[in-house]
Amino acid sequence: MLLVPADPLNPRRDDPHFAAQAHAARELGIVVVRVDHDALVRGEAELRVPAAEDAVYRGWMLSSAQYESFEAGLAECGVQLRTSADEYRTAHELPGWYEGLRTVTPESVWTTGGDLTELLKATRALGGGAGVLRDYVKSMKHYWTEACFLPDLTDEAAVERIGARFLELRDDAFTGGFVVRRYEEFSGAEARTWWVGGRCVLTTPHPDTPDELPTGLDLIEVEPLVAELALPFVTVDLVRRADGAWRVVELGDGQVSDWPAGRDPADLITALF
Template sequence: MLLVPGDPLNPRRDDPHFAAQAAAARAAGVPVNRVDHDALVRATQDNGEAAAAVAGVPASEDAVYRGWMLSSAQYAALAEALEARGVHLRTSAEEYRTAHELPGWYDALRSVTPESVWTEGSDLVDLVKAARGLGAGAGVLRDHVKSMKHHWSEACYLPDVLDDAAVERIGARFLELRDDAFTGGFVVRRFEEFTGAEARTWWIGGRCVLTTPHPDTPDELPTGLDLIEIEPLVAELALPFVTVDVIRRTDGAWRVVELGDGQVSDWPATADPAELVSALFQPGR
């Protein structure tokens, strides 16, 4: 079964952003059902909201969600509400959190991703202390889930991680912009120089099954992609469905920018959603 969000303006229709994927699933004979994303967002405050979000979803031994990003707590509420209806999500709540939050996957991919330190919580003093742990040089700021890269100079890029005043100022602006969406704690990653386009790779059962452009650059796909160092590390994580965003560093090495749960990773507009459906639901998955 494929689960997609319903259209907030008409719950009897699929959310327009995921409608093409839902249509491709139906064309392939995969049952599609809708969940109420707005109710899921409220689920951590009221457990009844999660049950309401999945009302009407029939039982299924294997369900995959393709929808808007959920916090780990919201996904756990979704999984619990579905289990009560006899629906088993392919990705457990624990597996979702491992993929969704950087501290869950960082150690496994340490050798192929920028060096990172993090805090638990939003204390700016803790952020300054953590940043010092990287030593001299530039860094990139984010939380356990997301950066504010579109606000690069004011809330993302740290020219010198040892400049306490600048780190605190940029951290404060990051908190302001992320607001209620701030998740887990601060993460400071060592800045690395990249070149060329970023690729989004799609992994099922620890194996890369698709390579697409990154949704931010849907018309650009890097050439010569080499996953030889990355593949065994992702396989070792043993996660059911993830994406790994990779890009070439200026010295030629392929580096992991991000690992994320595949259920909430955006699909590029230039790629055929039937390819994703086929990969997810072919026999034996």
């Protein structure tokens, strides 16, 4: 079974962003069921879903707590999500996957909560150099200079100012705590790799650069590490560092990872089912 968000303006239709994926699934004989994403976010969804032993969600992002409630509601309907709530949290939040990928991703430290004093302690643990600020699930990279890039980790006034701006911009969406990643110089566009059962099944451009697919992608270091995480369905975004090494920018739960425009959604659905 494939679960997709309903169109907020017409609940009898698929959300336009996921309609092509839903259509591809129906063409392959897969049961497609719509859910009210807004109600899921509010924790008010009354799920009416036929029983299924293997269900995959393809939709808008949910917090780990919202996904846990989603899983519980589906269980009452006799539906087993392929990705459990614990597995979703592991993939969705950086502290869940960081240790497993430590050798192939920038050095990172994090806090619990949004206390700026704790942020300063975290940056001291990294020492000098530059860093990148985010929370457990997201950066504010489109506000690079004011809420993301930390040019000098020892400049505590600047770190505090950028941290405060980050909190302001993320507002209620702030998740978990601050994460500070050591800055690395990257070159070229990112690749988004799609993993099912610990195996890379697809490589696409990153949705931010749908017309740019890097060449020469090497997964020899990454593959055994992702497999060891034993997560059912994830994406791993990689980019080439200035010295030529491939580095993991992000691991995310595949159910809420965006599919790049211009790519055939049937490729994804076929790989999943």
